[in-house]
């Protein structure tokens with residue numbers, strides 16, 4: 159379904175954010191990427207739909223090689239890739255409905271988009287999704303009037319209305335409180351399963367990753383340092399991801415580092 | 426079904442657009458444009474460029490001294506306006522003004538001097554002092570009173586009252602309060618706005634000569650009257666030069682000492 | 686602060702050294718003194734001037750608001766207002782693309798330099814100087830004034846609007862692009878809603894400035910009340926001049942209040 163091979167990204171600043179990342183996401187699969195801040199998780203996700211241009215490597219979505227598409231073809235490919243952002247990415251000054259329907263822009267003419275002349279079918283679907291994410295009745299509220307949890311629900315609705323094959327989700331809950339985080343995650347996973355969409359999700363909280371994901375990748379300094387089922391993510395794997403230590407080679411573990419590993423459990 | 430705009434919204438939106446369009450069309454009609462001029466415009470522009478290029482560089486000798494006069498006018502005009510605007514801003518700032526009637530008086534002076542362009546002030550001062558730099562200096566000074574006075578009085582109105590109270594509490598008189606309580610708080614903004622105004626005044630000073638108030642504008646006017654276009658180009662280039670020069674200095678000073 | 690100086694204290698200064706600071710200050714003072722010296726104004730001329738001022742004021746009063754004068758002021762003012770409106774609309778329309786060209790985060794580098802070039806050019810000359818050139822090109826009358834003011838508007842409006850574009854929230858734009866929206870749609874949904882309030886506020890503000898400017902553009906033949914004012918001074922009809930001045934003053938103040946009110950509403 160999504161196949162990434164040898165992906166490298168070096169920013170113009172010289173930051174090597176990704177140093178050759180390869181992995182696959184299968185149909186209807188939920189894959190979590192975990193790793194410390196600065197590991198390259200956001201960069202990875204933004205490279206998949208080429209919001210950032212990858213420096214090297216290939217990305218296939220089904221049989222489409224995303225990395226070699228022209229601008230026009232890329233726009234068509236993006237219609238199949240839904241995206242959910244950490245800071246929601248809603249257009250503040252547009253209404254909830256406009257935000258949701260902006261997920262259909264790829265299927266609309268510029269003139270109709272400008273005149274807010276949306277197909278009836280899209281509007282019907284938008285209402286349906288809004289009530290699924292529990293936001294019915296907010297259609298005409300401006301996005302910046304909503305709470306964080308509500309905004310993320312609208313963000314999810316915008317991605318889902320695209321009818322994407324895959325959802326790219328970048329730390330959807332780290333701007334939310336724990337209770338809201340849990341609800342938003344449950345909602346996201348429910349919808350994905352209901353609609354049969356694969357999910358590639360960056361996640362900060364390890365416990366959420368182990369709970370919701372089928373497969374987990376650990377990213378550190380732009381490299382995949384762990385790969386396995388959620389159940390396989392043990393303490394030593396976490397150490398490797400978050401502290402860059404390979405416990406098998408490490409003989410002496412000082413008190414100091416013991417302290418840090420308990421910290422990590424609470425993340 | 427859902428629509429971004431309901432009927433009332435739509436009437437308002439199209440109504441606004443229609444009114445806007447009507448105003449535009451009426452305005453255009455009022456201007457009574459002579460379309461025949463437009464037909465010859467491209468020829469005139471070509472002709473103008475043909476006459477203006479190349480510039481007469483020998484003309485530099487003749488324009489050097491009016492150019493320097495322009496700079497002097499801008500400095501004197503700004504300096505004079507600084508001297509006058511400080512007391513006026515003090516009167517117009519409602520948190521420190523001695524009396525509320527003086528607030529209105531100060532604000533009145535500020536609005537009147539601000540609402541009339543420097544070039545119009547120059548027309549008036551040329552009648553008073555005759556043609557020459559003096560009229561230009563007064564024109565720049567009076568127009569700048571409105572500018573500096575407004576910004577300065579707003580800066581004074583926004584000061585932190587605590588230092589002022591502290592100086593008052595230690596037994597300071599009005600002058601002490603002004604010097605120790607107010608001045609330190611507004612100094613960077615004041616330097617910034619004065620420098621900025623000087624920068625504007627150089628640009629203004631280049632045109633005051635068009636109505637006889639001294640500086641490079643006088644030479645520009647006479648070159649145009651004589652249709653001496655290569656000289657006009659030289660003058661325009663020299664203006665470009667001093668404007669860039671003053672903008673550089675003003676940017677440097679504001680970065681170093683000014684707050685604006 | 687070095688140790689050997691520890692018992693003295695210097696107020697920290699933005700200048701690297703005291704020498705530099707005093708150099709700048711004394712430079713300014715010297716410049717002013719030089720100006721005073723160069724322009725040495727004889728006191729008697731000042732006195733004569735103020736005497737002439739008294740004469741001038743007495744011949745200005747009472748202002749001439751007679752029927753002929755009213756008619757001429759009316760025509761001049763209507764022209765002036767019309768010029769300011771047409772120039773603002775034309776200037777704003779021309780500015781919009783220049784603003785995007787001059788936005789560092791939106792335009793490619795070479796385009797950015799072209800945009801900045803246009804802005805710098807249109808800011809350098811005083812409107813009256815540009816007006817002289819345009820009067821030669823399209824003849825005496827309001828059209829020359831309108832072209833001048835439209836050109837000057839670009840320097841102001843495009844500059845400030847491009848700063849607004851540079852300050853926009855990139856995420857909102859990215860989120861729209863990620864749905865597969867084309868460049869026009871991304872602009873219409875991801876950027877325009879963000880800059881719209883500022884756009885309206887700046888337009889109204891610029892109209893206010895253009896209105897002031899259009900009262901003087903007639904001095905060099907660019908149409909409007911300025912030419913009436915100029916000829917009244919040349920013919921020493923000072924009571925008529927005063928009537929014009931009072932009208933300008935009142936209209937400019939009304940314009941300023943209107944522009945403030947509209948901007949308060951939108952920002």
Ligand SMILES: Nc1ncnc2c1ncn2[C@@H]1O[C@H](COP(=O)(O)OP(=O)(O)O)[C@@H](O)[C@H]1O
Pocket residue numbers: 169170171173174175193194195196197198199200201202
């Ligand atoms: N736009 C950018 N320009 C330059 N460097 C960047 C940019 N975005 C991210 N980086 C760098 O790339 C690395 C990975 O960042 P990121 O992908 O945001 O990590 P994560 O999402 O895992 O916290 C960091 O070192 C960061 O500084």
Ligand SMILES: [Mg+2]
Pocket residue numbers: 199200201329
């Ligand atoms: Mg991130």
